[in-house]
Amino acid sequence: MKNLRNTYSVVLVGSLVISQLSGYTVSAASTASGVSVYPSPAISAVTASATSKLGSIKLGSNFQATLEDVNIWPQAGGNILTYTLNYTNGSNSNENLLHYFSRVITPTGSVIPGNPITGDVLKKKVISKGNLRVTYYVNIGTTNSLKGLKIPMYVWDAKVKGYLRQVGSFKLPTNYSPTVAIGKSLNTTMNDLPVTSYTESLQIYEYSGKVYAKVGVSLTNKGDKILEDPGYMVYLVSAGGTSFEMVLDSAQASYKIQPQEKKIVYYITEIPAYLNTNNMKLQFVQKDETLKLALPKSSYNLPAATNPDLIVEKDVVKKIMINNNMIETQLNNATVYEENKKGMWSFQLRLRNTGNKAVKMPSYDLAVKSPIGKAFPVNAKDLNGLVINPLEEKIIQFEVQVPLEVQQDTLQLQMVEAVSTVDSQSSTAENKAVIVKPVLPIAYYNIPYNLRTNTLTGYEYHATNSYGSFVYNLLSLQRFPWMEDDIVVAKLRIINTQSVTLSLPEMKGALKIDYDDLKASTEIFMDKQSVVLAPGKSVDVNVLAKIPYTTDFNHMQVSLYSVADEQTVPFLTLSTNSTMDAINTIDHGGIFRITDQGKNATIQEKMTVVHHGVSSNIVSTELLISNEERRQSKMVRLHAYYKTTNGEFYEATSNQPEAALSPGGKQLITFSSKLPKSVNTSDLSLYMGSGITGNKLSEPGQEATGFINIASLALNSYTPSTNLAQVTLYPYTLSIHSSNGRLQEGSDSIKIDVNYNLFRDGSYDTGTSNHKLMLKMTDPYGQSQEKALALGTDLTEGHNNTISLSFSNDRYKSLNGGTYRLTLYDEIQGERIELASQEYSLTYEELPEMEK
Structure with a gap:
């Protein structure tokens, strides 16, 4: 028995030594994009479909081996053949694979032992009633065809010469091809999990003077565990045998497939423009770092190449597949106006996730492109990395400037995958190679040519943005005095027309008059502190800025926006002309109403008198303010100017109590101003409004930075009494x-x-x-x-x-x-x-x- 064991060891070692034929990692020539191209001998092609089972051989009474997945991959150091044996043990005891051997006989008669790949080298035992797959590799030198190859099977037997007894031989069918035919699926394994795979498509893209191929492969996980990306090298192989290394497209950095789930995985590569794309195939190759070899896995014949239609017409929904989730995209609300010899474009991109999982948008480069090829970059920061939950819809606002020399009515929004790099799967630890991922265009959205129209007061306009849908109208556009300047105030109303709440951001405002941008000095005041509007509810927004009182202008742009991560997020932009609305006039003895939240009050003139002096007159007005709130409240600080009949304004000094008023309580407020003796005081009016400090109403004692809700109060002339009775x-x-x-x-x-x-x-x-x-x-x-x-x-x-x-x-x-x-x-x-x-x-x- 001791002699038997020693002899067995010698034969086994001899088998291992014979199998160690020379081989090395293939060196890659690179295209301009860094994609590896491998010129190699053409492998003889056949037309029959591949099958995963190529016959079985009985190794023992209840033990057999089934041949599966025979593949060949050309390499400069010798073509590598791989085959998988599926051992099935029907006995009541374990089987030791050290008793069984396989070899490969080439058409020239060379006999080469098969050795397990590194990932299977520890598979030594097939348990009772179980099965075990082991993949073997053989360097078959210059043999480039599977035709005529045989794989005999041997069992250890000390009674025969050489101690190996042949129990059968696998002979590949004459019509056998390792490549899956078009329209056929392959039942194979990945990461020891059963997988059904087939090819979906071959698309050819032309972009920026280069040609790219994109291949879609369907993978269905038939196992009971998650299938993760096995890290295979993937090659596009032409009919002439030239190979191009492929990488996952930008929408898939890697992938995971749940049990029983189906996913389509896309690979891309750059190819020469002259390459014939007929009869191409896709080859999966597994890199064995220990053996320094690229081991062939499954391969697939590809369908005829097609050119995708990337042009998206007006109002058409473009569907994009990202990580096997369908994302609907649509270009909406494009408008343009002229400024400084440029077309100032604004448009929105609507995205809706119709899939079942949250999707993180990959990185894209956006640009507005003219028919003659000029491209103007668009900031895509709000799009890149955006997370969209299932059935969620997002709207992103974009702005870009296009010189008027460029034809404005034939522009397109170009969406292209952003440039990125990835480690080449064919590189080694000692010789790392980096691939620049091919850049593929995703869509070309035709941009409708719509001139931005002026917003008119009294009309409702519909708008949609990333926060929701709403109606807005321009309530008024007014100009008031403020110290040495004027204040221009645009008052807007936003109404929630949705059936759900509308959450508003922390908004800021920007006014632009003609070409003068007043963003830095623009203030905003909202009549509600809450940023959530229930269905049907509204909020009034005052956007105001100070300008020199001598300034004349013809056009105004009003913008509302928020700031997130130091980036401006547009909410609403409108344009209007410079026509100012008339100030609300209150007749003699009439009531001025304040309807600001928490500050509801009525104001009525008690008396206005003119104190005549030698060189100047002093006008003084006494007003009675009544608290209309149902709670004690400090009244809003009033700010006012006296206006003469010839349009001159004089700031009024106020004397207003600072104490809070009980419901129904009243306070006396006095305004006064010194006027030159030459001013006609017979027909004065008081321009009066609520003071604001930042985004809040001013209270008595606070310094106001502006005022809103202005009305002109006609003043009563005072006549002295002829007696002292009252x-x-x-x-x-x-x-x-x-x-x-x-x-x-x-x-x-x-x-x-x-x-x-x-x-x-x-x-x-x-x-x-x-x-x-x-x-x-x-x-x-x-x-x-x-x-x-x-x-x-x-x-x-x-x-x-x-x-x-x-x-x-x-x-x-x-x-x-x-x-x-x-x-x-x-x-x-x-x-x-x-x-x-x-x-x-x-x-x-x-x-x-x-x-x-």
Whole structure:
């Protein structure tokens, strides 16, 4: 028994030594793209279909081997033949493969032992009632045909000469071809999993002066585990035997196929323009790093080559397959306008995932291309890497500038796979090779030529973007004064017309007037803080910017956008002319309404007076604001300008209480401004609106950066009263019932007692007043003296009060009667207006005779 074991070892070692024929990795010539091309002897072609089972040989009573998948791959160091034996063990004990051997006999009579490939070298045992596939390789030298090849099988037998007993021989059918015929499928294995495969298509692309081939292969995983990319080298082989290394297309960096799932895998390569594409085949090759050999796997005859139609007409949906998920694409909403001798293009790309899995978009290069080949790059950052969930739809906005020298009505959006590199599967650890992936065009979308039309006020327009669908309209376009400048305000309304909520981004605004871009100084104000609109709900958006008041313009562009990852994401862009809408006018005594969220209020004029001075006049307007909210609220800070009949504006200084108002509560607000004496004050109006600070309404005490919702308030002219029966100085009302003036004989003083009522209206708050009440007494000589009276102190609140006043003058010593006049003035900043006046009799009191 010991001698048997030693003899067995010698024979086995001898078999291994004989099988170690020389071979080396094939060196590759490269095309311009880096795709490896292998000129090699043509393998004899036959027309019959390939089969996975080529007969069985009985090796024992319940043990047999079935020949499968015989393939040959030409290499400079000798053509490599591979074949797979599927061992089936029907016995009740394990079988050791060390007792069984196979050889290959070439047509010239050479006998070459077959050795397991590295991945199968450890497969030594076939378990009871099991089966095991082992793939063997043989270097058959210059033999380039399978015709006449035999594969005999041997069993270890110590009783026969040479210790090997032949139990049978596989002889390939005369019509056998390792290549799967067109329209036929192959049942094979990948990663030890059963797979059904066949070719789907061969497409030829021409782009940028180069020619590319794209092959689609259908793989169905028949196993019970996930099939991962086995990492095979893939070659496109011409009828003349020239091979071109292929790589996965850009939509598939690798692939995984679930059990029972079917996927179409695409490979691409660059080929010479002169290459005949008839009778081409696809060859899978497995690289064995240990053996330094490329081992042939399955191969397939390819159908006739076709040229894909990549042109996408207007409104047509283009379907793109990405990782076996269908993505619908469509070019929409293309518009153009002229600026600085360029066509300013804007368009959208709609993408919808109709598959069952989330898809991450591969990288593309986008460009707008003219018929004469000029291409203008389009930023594709929002598209590349975009993740689209099943049944989800995404809309991406693009903008590009095209010089007017280029014909604008025949442009196309060109979608091309982005340039990328991948390690060549044919490279070695010592000699790494990098392939530049072929760049294939995906689609050429014809861009409709639509001139951007002006948006008109009062009309509704439909829009769709990445956030959803909505209706918008331009409510107004207005221009107001602001300090030394003007403010231009475009007011938009956005209405959610979807049956689901519309989520708005954190929007910013940009105004452009003619060619002047005001993006840096544009502010935006929305009347709702919530960024989610329920179906049917709307939001008003004010987009405003400051311009020099002397600026005239003919055209305005309004843009809303958001910023994500430091990139601008357009939301809405519209164009309009420079026609300004009229300011809302409120008649005398009318009510100005504030409808801003949380700040609802009504405002009504109480009184406007003009304080006439020597070199200037001061106009002052008192307004009563009422809180219309159902909660305590601070009122919005009002900002205002006085406008004269000849169109001049004067900024008004406000005096507005800072305290919050209860529901229904009221406050007194005062505006005043100093006007030149030459200004006609007979027909002033007050331009008034809600102040804003950034994207919020200003509150009293805050510095406003602009104002919105402007109205022109027609002011009432004030006429002084002819008596002192009722004089209003908000919040006070003064009623002088009588005045008793007395002059004692020989005295230089007139003493006056004034009987009055003074009431304060406590229903509203007031700010700190800078008004003064001045009392002027005009004596019988026509000379006047004045006194300042402080309401609430000098004049106390209440009914039937009396204040005593005294006025002195040496001339009064000779006065013996007459009349005097009391006149009340409202004084502000040194200028005053007459409120009321009334004349009274002066009582002369003679002294008794004895005193004389």
